[in-house]
Amino acid sequence: MFESFLAGFELALRLDTMLFIGGGLFLGMFVGALPGFTTLMAMAILLPISFFLDPLLGIPFLIGVYKGGIYGGSIPAILVSMPGTGAAVATTFDGPALTKKGQGRKALEMALYASVAGDLSSDIITIAAIGPIAAVALLLGPPELAAILFLALIVISATSSGVFVKGLLMLAAGLFLAMIGQDPIGALSRFSFGITEIEAGIPLLPMLIGVFALPEIFVNIEKKASEIIKSEDLKVSGEPLRWHEFKACIRTIIRSTMIGTSIGLIPGVGQVVAAFMGYAAAKSSSPTPEEFGKGKLEGVAAAEAANNAVNGPTLVPLLTLGIPGDNLTVILVGAFIAQGLRPGPQLMEQQGPLVFAILIAMVIANILFLVIGKVCIPFFAKVVTIRKSFLLPLTLVFAFAGTWVFRAQPSDLAILVIFGAIGYICKKLHFDVTPMAMGFILGPTLEYSYGQSVILAQGELLNFLFIERPITAVILILTPLATFMMWRRSKRLQAQFITEK
Amino acid sequence: MAETQDTAAGPESGTRQWNFNTVAAVLFIILAVALFFIIPHQIDKPMIMLGISQTNLPPELFPQVVTACFFGLGVWYLFKSFSIKQSNDLLKLDREAWTNVIVTLVMMGIYVPLMVNLGFVVGSAIMVMAMSTYFGNRNYWLAGLISVAIPMLMFYVFRTVLVTELPPFPIDIYPLTHWSLL
Numbered sequence: 001m002f003e004s005f006l007a008g009f010e011l012a013l014r015l016d017t018m019l020f021i022g023g024g025l026f027l028g029m030f031v032g033a034l035p036g037f038t039t040l041m042a043m044a045i046l047l048p049i050s051f052f053l054d055p056l057l058g059i060p061f062l063i064g065v066y067k068g069g070i071y072g073g074s075i076p077a078i079l080v081s082m083p084g085t086g087a088a089v090a091t092t093f094d095g096p097a098l099t100k101k102g103q104g105r106k107a108l109e110m111a112l113y114a115s116v117a118g119d120l121s122s123d124i125i126t127i128a129a130i131g132p133i134a135a136v137a138l139l140l141g142p143p144e145l146a147a148i149l150f151l152a153l154i155v156i157s158a159t160s161s162g163v164f165v166k167g168l169l170m171l172a173a174g175l176f177l178a179m180i181g182q183d184p185i186g187a188l189s190r191f192s193f194g195i196t197e198i199e200a201g202i203p204l205l206p207m208l209i210g211v212f213a214l215p216e217i218f219v220n221i222e223k224k225a226s227e228i229i230k231s232e233d234l235k236v237s238g239e240p241l242r243w244h245e246f247k248a249c250i251r252t253i254i255r256s257t258m259i260g261t262s263i264g265l266i267p268g269v270g271q272v273v274a275a276f277m278g279y280a281a282a283k284s285s286s287p288t289p290e291e292f293g294k295g296k297l298e299g300v301a302a303a304e305a306a307n308n309a310v311n312g313p314t315l316v317p318l319l320t321l322g323i324p325g326d327n328l329t330v331i332l333v334g335a336f337i338a339q340g341l342r343p344g345p346q347l348m349e350q351q352g353p354l355v356f357a358i359l360i361a362m363v364i365a366n367i368l369f370l371v372i373g374k375v376c377i378p379f380f381a382k383v384v385t386i387r388k389s390f391l392l393p394l395t396l397v398f399a400f401a402g403t404w405v406f407r408a409q410p411s412d413l414a415i416l417v418i419f420g421a422i423g424y425i426c427k428k429l430h431f432d433v434t435p436m437a438m439g440f441i442l443g444p445t446l447e448y449s450y451g452q453s454v455i456l457a458q459g460e461l462l463n464f465l466f467i468e469r470p471i472t473a474v475i476l477i478l479t480p481l482a483t484f485m486m487w488r489r490s491k492r493l494q495a496q497f498i499t500e501k
Numbered sequence: 502m503a504e505t506q507d508t509a510a511g512p513e514s515g516t517r518q519w520n521f522n523t524v525a526a527v528l529f530i531i532l533a534v535a536l537f538f539i540i541p542h543q544i545d546k547p548m549i550m551l552g553i554s555q556t557n558l559p560p561e562l563f564p565q566v567v568t569a570c571f572f573g574l575g576v577w578y579l580f581k582s583f584s585i586k587q588s589n590d591l592l593k594l595d596r597e598a599w600t601n602v603i604v605t606l607v608m609m610g611i612y613v614p615l616m617v618n619l620g621f622v623v624g625s626a627i628m629v630m631a632m633s634t635y636f637g638n639r640n641y642w643l644a645g646l647i648s649v650a651i652p653m654l655m656f657y658v659f660r661t662v663l664v665t666e667l668p669p670f671p672i673d674i675y676p677l678t679h680w681s682l683l
Contacts, residue, residue, distance in 0.1 A: 163585055390647055393632035
């Protein structure tokens with residue numbers, strides 16, 4: 001494992017890798033700064049770009065978009081009280097008040113430095129944790145993997161937003177959609193209903209862009225009138241952040257980083273809750289809690305450090321077990337699969353240097369994050385004034401272009417539109433599409449592992465599980481308990497988030 | 502995690518009311534039953550290879566397990582639906598929102614053959630011009646410039662940087678097809 005880490009270092013230190021990470025960060029911050037446009041949408045639409053690049057360029061590019069997007073939402077949140085992403089809502093408690101006091105620049109710089117600090121710390125923790133977890137994952141056989149996948153899918157459904165049973169139904173729908181095409185064991189054709197275009201299965205990219213990106217566009221177009229923001233309101237004014245002001249918030253940043261890192265390890269919870277929890281913890285620990293909400297730099301630091309600290313740990317289950325922890329990492333799974341790499345225990349074994357190179361690139365990305373953020377803040381501040389009447393059709397054009405280059409099939413465009421409509425309807429009827437996407441991506445692996453387990457059992461499945469593979473039996477028995485505990489914790493965190501909001 | 506929160510709440514004054522969740526649950530149950538009957542007809546039969554033993558794993562097994570779970574979850578959802586307090590946000594959409602969404606869907610539907618037959622640049626220019634005008638832009642010169650320039654830039658970037666093809670007409674002229682000369 002250590003040799004893989006060293007080899008990864010060598011792979012990561014490439015100029016082109018840095019350029020693409022920088023490009024991803026810039027695009028992520030750009031989209032994050034646009035209210036109504038989410039990081040998820042940006043990643044879904046930019047996913048096709050990663051297909052045509054070397055894995056060491058494409059995947060760090062998307063990770064750059066991920067990191068940049070989470071931070072970018074804080075810019076309009078601070079300047080005009082309009083969070084660019086959900087993760088920046090907690091930043092609106094103190095950011096706009098600081099802007100009104102003429103300390104907008106300080107707030108923006110604090111958001112940047114806290115984001116970088118939180119992200120960097122959690123990335124280092126991720127690198128340290130991934131080796132031991134990967135070593136354990138290599139010991140897993142098909143029955144254990146099937147059981148873990150089953151547990152992960154159930155837990156993700158339990159912790160997704162909305163009602164548990166609706167999450168499970170979406171998961172089952174995703175598993176069914178994954179069965180269209182060919183079965184992973186015997187390669188038998190199934191459920192194509194005579195439609196040639198789906199005989200090889202529903203293509204991943206149009207489906208992901210359709211369910212994650214298009215619904216956001218539809219929500220944005222519901223109202224024609226765009227919010228016109230005066231560009232004078234978006235001027236970055238005031239003095240820069242001083243070292244002693246940053247130093248005063250270091251303890252808060254460390255606390256928020258720990259909170260964000262812990263939450264990143266829980267599937268389905270995410271940046272939004274982390275930001276609120278970080279803010280709430282900072283306020284309750286402060287000797288002057290009454291100052292929070294009235295323009296306190298510590299409030300901005302707490303929220304931003306926490307929401308960015310989630311980024312690294314969400315990759316741990318993804319890279320070691322192939323289980324995405326949230327909807328953003330589902331997109332990353334799509335990028336890996338498009339490169340012919342299946343995240344999971346085998347990936348660490350066969351492509352260890354590549355995996356570590358990606359993780360090290362993430363750490364290096366934080367330096368670029370600092371530079372790009374510092375230089376480009378005035379530019380991103382103006383991004384909010386771009387007219388939606390242009391932005392929305394151009395986003396659609398990009399989504400269609402990205403879908404087209406995947407296979408150059410008109411049917412992919414039709415699938416994109418169909419899943420876009422499905423995603424929009426699901427959004428309006430409070431069905432979370434994340435479990436469906438998870439089921440779609442992990443379904444073939446689950447079915448394959450399940451099938452291998454049944455074959456290995458040779459007709460005596462219970463005997464096989466309880467006597468020959470006791471770990472599998474334990475995981476299956478503990479699944480309902482673990483699901484209940486994660487569901488309860490997730491709902492408690494969400495309830496606290498509502499209270500703070 | 503989505504930013505909006507939905508919670509299941511208790512029934513109102515003990516009465517069970519049909520709502521969109523109930524209708525959805527019934528549809529899921531019907532779908533599960535239909536799938537169960539469809540499964541044997543929609544899975545190819547495995548080839549029998551003499552001298553090679555089969556895996557003893559029926560190909561219908563996993564689909565049947567998923568369908569059974571679908572049915573069970575549908576029934577659970579049906580019972581749960583009477584106590585879920587969620588609003589049907591589709592019904593809350595006003596006429597403007599419905600019109601905008603439907604118009605956009607239609608434009609997307611038209612964009613597909615435009616892009617495939619007229620090429621990416623022309624198809625996209627028409628789409629961007631039409632959509633920006635529909636959504637309130639009245640600066641036609643700016644719209645014209647953006648609707649041509651941005652797709653052309655995208656076409657060039659996809660072709661040269663990513664080395665991928667977008668539908669080419671009419672940008673299929675010598676300098677751009679032989680991009681190494683640029």
